[in-house]
Amino acid sequence: MSDLRELYQETILGHYKKPRNFGKLPPPSRHREGYNPLCGDKVTVYMHVKDDVVTDIRFEGSGCAISTASASMMTEALKGKTVAEAEEIFKRFHELVTGKEAGDNDNLGKLAVFAGVREFPARVKCATLAWHTFHAALEGGEQPVSTE
Amino acid sequence: MPPRPAEIGSSAGFDVQRIRADFPILQQKIHGKPLVYLDNAASTQKPRSVIDTLVRYYEEDNANIHRGVHLLSERATETYEATRRRVQRFINARESREVIFVRGTTEAINLVAATFGRQNVGAGDDVLITHMEHHSNIVPWQMLCEENGAKLRVAPITDAGELRLDEFEKLLGPRTRFVSVTHVSNTLGTVNPVKHIVDMAHRRKIPILLDGAQAIPHIRVDVQGLDCDFYAFSGHKLYGPTGIGVLYGKAELLERMPPYQGGGDMISSVTFEKTTYNVPPYKFEAGTPNIAGTVGLDTAIQYIENLGMDAIAAHEQDLLAYATERLSAIDGVTLIGTAKERSGAISFILDGVHPHDIGTVLDQEGIAIRTGHHCTQPLMDRFGVPATARAALALYNTREDIDALIAGILKVQEMFR
Known part of the structure; x- marks a missing residue:
């Protein structure tokens, strides 16, 4: 049960029940769809990028607690960041949930609650779906992003 | 019997x-x-007897089947064909040549779509399935329809997850060339009234396949009683090994169908000018089959029959x-x-x-x-x-x-x- 509490931390459950920045952004926004065919989770990430800064970011979709909370907390973490900063956070977050980071996740702030995901390899894709979708939205393109 | x-x-x-x-x-x-x-619809666990049989086969009897003149090949062939006869009795097929060994239910359905389907479904024709099918009983028919310009029709279900038999019957039209329906739904557990469904199709002379993957471990299946034209199932959902499954087909249909894959065992003679195909079931079993899998399946069926x-x-x-x-x-x-x-x-x-x-x-x-x-x-x-x-x-x-x-x-x- 202790591992489970590590995974389903209060912060994560809170964001799952009340996702922040949920909904569409009006054009001219960039958006991209992400899909995890294994569990059917779908997410769409919308954002405004101005002068290389993510000025606004929102998401829509249906998914499990991990993927919903991750998308919600991602929008909070990335809003106002430069594109380069956002990409760096994504990289560090990815290392965190796959267990590749060295151990200090201080500068990930609240996102550090996702450290428990590394003990559940089957759930890493849930935690990273929104992030991959964000990354793909930055790069542009039309094809939905798939975790497979 | x-x-x-x-x-x-x-x-x-x-x-x-x-x-x-x-x-x-x-x-x-x-x-x-x-x-x-409780994940048995995905795959069942194996009894000790099945595991032991696999070990014994590889330790004592392993060889390629058919045409070998040495003792091990004879033994392997005998075990392989004995399994065919056991499956025949298990599903009450009329003849053992109506039992074709395949990798599993998916391959069985693909085999029928690629042979009987290609031969009998053409432009403007219909193939009828239901809304509760597994992807393996949707996609092979979609591929066939796309290839031959036919249309895939889907019979609706109720909110309880039962087939709408009235709608199903209406969809059996003059252009319906094939029907493929699951015996038991892998998601809902619904048992379809397959005997009634087979009769509806046959009244219009339409052949029908039953996807038995989820029925065979739970329900006594009698293919002659059901009168279905094809019946497909997997060994690994029946306490047997993975990679072995069965396609049952009525002999008169199997005889008329073109082969599935080309290769060894499915021929009776080959020259560069002309190849004569073997008879069923061998016509549909090109290449070295999963012999160990059949041996394990034989033991799994014995285990079930004993219980x-x-x-x-x-x-x-x-x-x-x-x-x-x-x-x-x-x-x-x-x-x-x-x-x-x-x-x-x-x-x-x-x-x-x-x-x-x-x-x-x-x-x-x-x-x-x-x-x-x-x-x-x-x-x-x-x-x-x-x-x-x-x-x-x-x-x-x-x-x-x-x-x-x-x-x-x-x-x-x-x-x-």
């Missing part, structure tokens, strides 16, 4: 604890808890009724699939918790269930859910397994309160 082994009349004589001891994998702990295996299919069915029906009752009593649980006739699987969703999260929490309790779309995405869309949690029963499950599942779900609810 030789007499079936003596059967235990009711589940009262069904000693499930003794049966559990036959399955080595069930003796282990998962995350420190006793394993509660008695009717006793197994009675035990599982009792468990299914118990699971349905206990699950329904939990506030926040909604069952997906409430057909009158059900078997094997029970699907549900939980208010405020995604099935994936249910699966993770239950796994920590040692309980293996399946969560997701169960390869039935159109069915998920029909019920307006992205996924379900599914508990699927086998002969070795107990009421204690169901109690553990219920306790696990209560834990999930507590965690997500």
Whole structure:
């Protein structure tokens, strides 16, 4: 049960029940769809990028607690960041949930609650779906992003 | 037909604890808890006798089959063909040549689509399936229709997950060239009235395949009684090895069908100018087959016959009724699939918790269930859910397994309160 509490931390459950920045952004926004065919989770990430800064970011979709909370907390973490900063956070977050980071996740702030995901390899894709979708939205393109 | 082994009349004589001891994998702990295996619709566990047979085959009898003049080849051939005869008796086929060995249900359906389908379904024709099919009984027909300019028709189901027989009948039109229907739904557990469905198709002289993947472990199947033209199932859902399955086909159809794959064993003579194909079943078994798989399947069927299919069915029906009752009593649980006739699987969703999260929490309790779309995405869309949690029963499950599942779900609810 202790591992489970590590995974389903209060912060994560809170964001799952009340996702922040949920909904569409009006054009001219960039958006991209992400899909995890294994569990059917779908997410769409919308954002405004101005002068290389993510000025606004929102998401829509249906998914499990991990993927919903991750998308919600991602929008909070990335809003106002430069594109380069956002990409760096994504990289560090990815290392965190796959267990590749060295151990200090201080500068990930609240996102550090996702450290428990590394003990559940089957759930890493849930935690990273929104992030991959964000990354793909930055790069542009039309094809939905798939975790497979 | 030789007499079936003596059967235990009711589940009262069904000693499930003794049966559990036959399955080595069930003796282990998962995350420190006793394993509660409820993912049987995906794959069943194997009794010791099946595992031992595989070892013995490789240690004592292994060789390629057919045409070998040495003793090992003769032994391997004899075992392989003996399995064919055992399957014939198990499903009550008229002749052993009506039993074709394939990799599994998926390959069986693909075989029929690629041979009988290509031969008989053309531009402007219809192929009829239902809304509750597994992807493996949708996609091969979609591919065929795309290739030949035919149309795939889908018979609707009710909110309870039962086939709309009236609509089904209406869809049997003058251009319907083939019908393919699941015997038991892998997601809903619905048992379709397949005898009635076969009769409806045959009144219009339309051939029909039954996908038996989820029926064969739970229900006594009599292909002559059903009068279906094809019947497909997998060995690994029947306590046998993976990679072996069966396509049953009526001999007169098999004779007229073109071969599936080309290669050794499916020919009677080859020159560069002309090849003469072998007769069924060999015409459809190109290349070295999964010999060890058939040996394991033979033992798995023996195991089932010793327990008695009717006793197994009675035990599982009792468990299914118990699971349905206990699950329904939990506030926040909604069952997906409430057909009158059900078997094997029970699907549900939980208010405020995604099935994936249910699966993770239950796994920590040692309980293996399946969560997701169960390869039935159109069915998920029909019920307006992205996924379900599914508990699927086998002969070795107990009421204690169901109690553990219920306790696990209560834990999930507590965690997500």
